[in-house]
Amino acid sequence: MTIVADSTGFSNRGTARPDEDWRFTRVNSSEAVNVLVTGPLLDRERWRRWWIALVASALLTVVFFGAMFYLFVEGIGIFGNNSIVVWGFPIANYVWWIGIGNAGTLISSMLLLTHQRWRAAINRLAEAMTLIAVAIAGLMPIVHMGRPLYFYWLAPYPNTMGLWPQWRSALVWDFWAILSYLCFSIIFWYTGLIPDLATLRDRATTHAKRVAYGALALGWRNSARHRHIYQTYYRTMAALAVPLVCSVHSIVGLDFAASLMPGWQETIFPPYFVVGAMYSGFAMVAVLCVAVRWGLRLEALITMRHFDMMAKIMLMAGTVMLLSYATEWFSGWYSGRGADRRFLAFSFAGAYAPFYWTMIFCNCLAVQAFWFRAARRSLPAIIAISVLINIGMWLERILIVLNTLSHHYVVSMWRLFYPTLWDWLILAGSLGFFAFLYLLFVRFFPVVSMHEVRQLVHEETAG
Amino acid sequence: MKTVVFAEFEHEEALVNAIGQLRERDYHVLDAFTPYEVEGLGALLGASPFRVRAAMLVGGLGTAALCWFIEWYSAAIAFPFDSGARPHNSWPVFPLFPFEFGVLMAGVFGFAAMLWSTGLPRLNHPFFDTPLSGRASQDRFLLAVAAPPTTRARDALAGLLAATGAATIGEGEL
Structure with missing residues (x-):
């Protein structure tokens, strides 16, 4: 087989079909990687579609903050929550967003530690997704409470009231989990960026870009001595990230599991929340990969084989979700308790049943298409199923809240939840805010980890 | 030079x-x-990379120990709150906060040590x-x-x- 470089830095490598390869075999030099990744960032001409998307997402961002402003003025009465169903959309949004936020760290750390080389093309964009999703998730409990000026009461500090946090509460654990995870993710993401920022500094076409990227790169010189220290730190961070990411979503699961309500006494919640988080996160990564790949023309770096691999992981996670649901149903029925059986019947045939069946279809059935190679290698199928998974996972989050709270032990406390316009605006606005921040990331930072891909290109071509 | x-x-x-x-x-x-x-x-x-490793270990464990102390002090000494007759020093629920914050601070200390060792920025x-x-x-x-x-x-x-x-x-x- 021969390697032939054309003017764009791509090569065709013998007989292998392009969609059979990781991009490493199609991009045959360090310079080819640099051109592909830094080219769009340093070129002002290619961004028309980006501006359109940015304006659209900025409008939704205005909706998001406008709705939050109205909430802080009017109070939480603007939401559909009532005296029985005291948790609503913001809590479901919180669990959903933090779940999406988990996949970035999982891709980065778990796949790094297990030497899954294919991660290098997608880990940066997944990590950015984590940062933004976790930051939005962190806003949601404040939205739920409607009183942002008091959130710091969760922190332990000497105060004139003599009050301290209640350490037995899962909500206090949540505060620390989100805070720690968000800050940790920022450090991890930034550390991974440093060598690539140095590349951008050295390829900058204007003085302003050189200064900006140079300052962000901290004067990184690509010294082998520095890199040895850097890599030790980065790998140790990856090793710490795995238990951290599992603990964060387990703690979110404990918000529900450490309770006495029907449907909220499941010991399976922590692991099933972690898998669910990975599931929705991978689905979101797949959608973002399609968008970024198309927008920045990175087909040579993010190939169909990456999508194939992500589809397999989603298939595994979807099957685990089905098993988890089945376990939940079986233990509810097998317990023989009236409240649990009534809860099950309410889930399948109650007021929210159409959403429950939709959730089962989206989370457990649609993903089964990925058993077929043709579906795993089809971008329309990947997009459709990933979007369905994200809808299904959001439905799971809202139904965990609503099914239980609408169906207490006492019949007099059975009451339904009806979302208001403000519930929907906060949800749609958070999606817009996510897109807005993500578009800024794509415009100013390298979406692919160049220094890692360069190493892989060398290994591939040398081998 | x-x-x-x-x-x-x-x-x-x-x-x-x-x-x-x-x-x-x-x-x-x-x-x-x-x-x-x-x-x-x-x-x-x-x-x-000794400094990085040492800083992460000391920073992580030190922070975790401090967090645990704050939990014990606030729950058992400063604000003893009777919740269903559970003991004030409810140590089985204490590890979560020290773990989360300890991991974060291990990362922060490691980053600082990395900068120190490399002379950056x-x-x-x-x-x-x-x-x-x-x-x-x-x-x-x-x-x-x-x-x-x-x-x-x-x-x-x-x-x-x-x-x-x-x-x-x-x-x-x-």
């Missing part, structure tokens, strides 16, 4: 080979600059005055060897570097 001879190589194998040959002849290889991690090269040049360094420095972050491998005191010895070093495959040779400071 030392005067050094820089040699630029196109491939990492040539760089590693050159380091071996220079060491055999007792040249002082100060550093190498590579566009990606060449495994084992940093250790070969004497870099030690340093935005203005003599290395950047070398015209060869820009390619080290992109696609070339740069070697920095302590410049011998005499012109004749420098010529010998340049000859040796050229023989090992250096594409470009120049002088600068480090």
Whole structure:
């Protein structure tokens, strides 16, 4: 087989079909990687579609903050929550967003530690997704409470009231989990960026870009001595990230599991929340990969084989979700308790049943298409199923809240939840805010980890 | 500040080979600059990540211990709150906060130690005055060897570097 470089830095490598390869075999030099990744960032001409998307997402961002402003003025009465169903959309949004936020760290750390080389093309964009999703998730409990000026009461500090946090509460654990995870993710993401920022500094076409990227790169010189220290730190961070990411979503699961309500006494919640988080996160990564790949023309770096691999992981996670649901149903029925059986019947045939069946279809059935190679290698199928998974996972989050709270032990406390316009605006606005921040990331930072891909290109071509 | 001879190589194998040959002849290889991690090269040049490891361990465990103390102090001493007759020192629920925050602070201490060990941030360094420095972050491998005191010895070093495959040779400071 021969390697032939054309003017764009791509090569065709013998007989292998392009969609059979990781991009490493199609991009045959360090310079080819640099051109592909830094080219769009340093070129002002290619961004028309980006501006359109940015304006659209900025409008939704205005909706998001406008709705939050109205909430802080009017109070939480603007939401559909009532005296029985005291948790609503913001809590479901919180669990959903933090779940999406988990996949970035999982891709980065778990796949790094297990030497899954294919991660290098997608880990940066997944990590950015984590940062933004976790930051939005962190806003949601404040939205739920409607009183942002008091959130710091969760922190332990000497105060004139003599009050301290209640350490037995899962909500206090949540505060620390989100805070720690968000800050940790920022450090991890930034550390991974440093060598690539140095590349951008050295390829900058204007003085302003050189200064900006140079300052962000901290004067990184690509010294082998520095890199040895850097890599030790980065790998140790990856090793710490795995238990951290599992603990964060387990703690979110404990918000529900450490309770006495029907449907909220499941010991399976922590692991099933972690898998669910990975599931929705991978689905979101797949959608973002399609968008970024198309927008920045990175087909040579993010190939169909990456999508194939992500589809397999989603298939595994979807099957685990089905098993988890089945376990939940079986233990509810097998317990023989009236409240649990009534809860099950309410889930399948109650007021929210159409959403429950939709959730089962989206989370457990649609993903089964990925058993077929043709579906795993089809971008329309990947997009459709990933979007369905994200809808299904959001439905799971809202139904965990609503099914239980609408169906207490006492019949007099059975009451339904009806979302208001403000519930929907906060949800749609958070999606817009996510897109807005993500578009800024794509415009100013390298979406692919160049220094890692360069190493892989060398290994591939040398081998 | 030392005067050094820089040699630029196109491939990492040539760089590693050159380091071996220079060491055999007792040249002082100060550093190498590579566009990606060449495994084992940093250790070969004497870099030690000990500070990072120690800082992460001490920072993580120290923070966790402090968090645990705050939990115990606030729950058992400062604000003893009777919740269903559970003991004030409810230690089984205490590990979550120290773990989460301890991991974060291990990362923060490690980052600080990494900066300390590498001397970063340093935005203005003599290395950047070398015209060869820009390619080290992109696609070339740069070697920095302590410049011998005499012109004749420098010529010998340049000859040796050229023989090992250096594409470009120049002088600068480090």
